[in-house]
Amino acid sequence: MTQSLAKNIHPITEHGANVLYQHGTLALLVPGLLEGTTTIGELLKHGDTGIGTGEGLDGELIILNGVAYKVGQSGVAEQVPDDFTMPFANSHRAAFQYQCERNDIGLEELNDRIVEANGRANTFFSVKVHGTFSFMKTRAVIKQQAPYPTLLEVADRQAIFLRHDVTGTMLGYFSPVMFHGAAVAGFHEHFLSDDHTFGGHVLDAVLGHGEIYSQVFDTLVTHLPVDDPGYRNHDFSQDNIAEAITSAEGDTRTD
Amino acid sequence: MTQSLAKNIHPITEHGANVLYQHGTLALLVPGLLEGTTTIGELLKHGDTGIGTGEGLDGELIILNGVAYKVGQSGVAEQVPDDFTMPFANSHRAAFQYQCERNDIGLEELNDRIVEANGRANTFFSVKVHGTFSFMKTRAVIKQQAPYPTLLEVADRQAIFLRHDVTGTMLGYFSPVMFHGAAVAGFHEHFLSDDHTFGGHVLDAVLGHGEIYSQVFDTLVTHLPVDDPGYRNHDFSQDNIAEAITSAEGDTRTD
Ligand SMILES: [Zn+2]
Ligand SMILES: [Zn+2]
Numbered sequence: 001m002t003q004s005l006a007k008n009i010h011p012i013t014e015h016g017a018n019v020l021y022q023h024g025t026l027a028l029l030v031p032g033l034l035e036g037t038t039t040i041g042e043l044l045k046h047g048d049t050g051i052g053t054g055e056g057l058d059g060e061l062i063i064l065n066g067v068a069y070k071v072g073q074s075g076v077a078e079q080v081p082d083d084f085t086m087p088f089a090n091s092h093r094a095a096f097q098y099q100c101e102r103n104d105i106g107l108e109e110l111n112d113r114i115v116e117a118n119g120r121a122n123t124f125f126s127v128k129v130h131g132t133f134s135f136m137k138t139r140a141v142i143k144q145q146a147p148y149p150t151l152l153e154v155a156d157r158q159a160i161f162l163r164h165d166v167t168g169t170m171l172g173y174f175s176p177v178m179f180h181g182a183a184v185a186g187f188h189e190h191f192l193s194d195d196h197t198f199g200g201h202v203l204d205a206v207l208g209h210g211e212i213y214s215q216v217f218d219t220l221v222t223h224l225p226v227d228d229p230g231y232r233n234h235d236f237s238q239d240n241i242a243e244a245i246t247s248a249e250g251d252t253r254t255d
Numbered sequence: 256m257t258q259s260l261a262k263n264i265h266p267i268t269e270h271g272a273n274v275l276y277q278h279g280t281l282a283l284l285v286p287g288l289l290e291g292t293t294t295i296g297e298l299l300k301h302g303d304t305g306i307g308t309g310e311g312l313d314g315e316l317i318i319l320n321g322v323a324y325k326v327g328q329s330g331v332a333e334q335v336p337d338d339f340t341m342p343f344a345n346s347h348r349a350a351f352q353y354q355c356e357r358n359d360i361g362l363e364e365l366n367d368r369i370v371e372a373n374g375r376a377n378t379f380f381s382v383k384v385h386g387t388f389s390f391m392k393t394r395a396v397i398k399q400q401a402p403y404p405t406l407l408e409v410a411d412r413q414a415i416f417l418r419h420d421v422t423g424t425m426l427g428y429f430s431p432v433m434f435h436g437a438a439v440a441g442f443h444e445h446f447l448s449d450d451h452t453f454g455g456h457v458l459d460a461v462l463g464h465g466e467i468y469s470q471v472f473d474t475l476v477t478h479l480p481v482d483d484p485g486y487r488n489h490d491f492s493q494d495n496i497a498e499a500i501t502s503a504e505g506d507t508r509t510d
Contacts, residue, residue: 017478025433027433119487119488120481120487121490122479122481122486122487122489122491123479123481123487124479176491177491177492178280178282178436178437178491178496179436179437180436181433181434181435181436182433182434182437216481217481218478218479218481218482219476219477219478219479220476220477220479221474221475221476221477222474222475222476222477223272223473223474224377224378224379224473224474224475226375226377226378226471226472226473227473231377232374232375232377232378233374234377235376236377236431236432236433237432241433
């Protein structure tokens with residue numbers, strides 16, 4: 001690949017900070033703390049763009065231009081109301097910078113190039129790709145009921161979807177390795193087709209042709225469900241969090 | 256110990272969130288990324304209470320009632336100007352809740368009781384103790400020059416101070432274990448005597464008599480030095496961060 005991505009300069013927002021908002025932590029999901037402890041309405045106060053998962057891992061959420069969609073086990077996207085609850089979600093105010101166009105590039109290489117272009121593997125950033133994907137493989141977890149299973153147990157309870165030549169938006173976040181546990185180190189990306197008939201948590205993809213945008217954050221706001229008894233009383237020390245997250249949520253998972 | 260601490264209810268601030276602000280991460284200090292990337296002036300915008308360390312690990316900072324003091328290798332506290340720079344610091348707007356009075360209690364037991372009373376080992380909180388300490392052992396690192404040593408190398412380059420029957424304020428933060436690396440899991444406490452002749456990073460203490468206050472946070476704001484080339488280009492994957500922090504910065508270090 002000789003085609004390179006433009007250097008990214010992070011834009012300064014009106015408050016002088018470029019903020020990624022996160023409710024909960026990935027570490028919460030490992031032992032099955034899947035109660036919905038925030039709402040779409042609350043999340044939208046902190047941004048117009050984002051991803052998340054519903055209570056009981058009910059579907060894969062994506063927020064674009066202030067509208068939240070959920071992809072559940074049918075694979076079809078549906079708009080969700082403001083009172084829809086989630087154990088874990090991210091949002092931010094979109095101020096993406098255009099990077100470049102790319103053709104015929106696999107997900108892994110695309111992600112590597114974006115990190116390279118940013119020169120910032122130690123910072124949080126968002127990536128947005130709009131275009132036609134010659135291949136897109138996603139998953140959506142089937143909604144679980146309390147008492148909730150662990151993240152590893154749930155790995156078998158998911159629907160996998162495949163599409164070819166689908167046009168839409170892939171939105172994701174990159175988190176530095178030192179935040180693994182609080183966040184998912186590396187990329188966490190969701191997809192929504194332009195016609196809303198398809199989406200989910202991205203497992204693998206090939207971009208046929210599309211435009212790449214990114215936005216670097218200097219500030220991570222982590223909001224914790226401190227009033228949730230399940231969270232407050234849980235002993236995380238036995239959960240082997242880093243490994244469980246890597247195997248269940250990592251962007252290298254392809255099955 | 257039959258004396259118990261009152262249950263803590265976290266107060267809601269004017270913005271509906273109780274926020275701990277952090278500049279940098281402890282993980283930065285492990286490989287010696289000790290450039291000052293924020294200032295006291297900036298830190299004070301986010302709170303009137305806090306702790307930190309100066310550029311090159313220049314002293315132990317404590318902010319009380321909006322005034323910042325540094326304890327360097329002399330052990331004496333001096334006020335620092337707004338343009339004093341730091342690689343790592345915390346601050347918050349004080350809204351402490353009174354917990355109780357305690358007599359003749361060692362640091363470790365005191366900290367355990369505070370976690371117990373909060374019932375919140377998974378949340379960030381601040382603890383403030385004002386009283387007379389029958390024993391107080393602190394340290395201050397001797398200011399290092401670039402190229403900076405690693406945190407483990409610097410462990411030998413610190414001054415240790417001991418005082419008996421000293422009256423003052425111990426201020427600290429508790430971070431949940433899942434944030435180890437981004438923060439120091441457990442307690443990180445600094446001390447300032449009322450007469451400002453003594454202070455530092457607390458290694459060990461016995462509280463003779465004092466009042467205990469705490470403040471639970473639901474939100475952690477992490478501000479990263481994304482424009483610092485040393486940070487941006489560093490490969491943290493080789494630093495063995497969790498172990499290095501535990502051995503060099505943990506509250507169990509007593510030598
Ligand atoms: Zn996902
Ligand atoms: Zn310290």
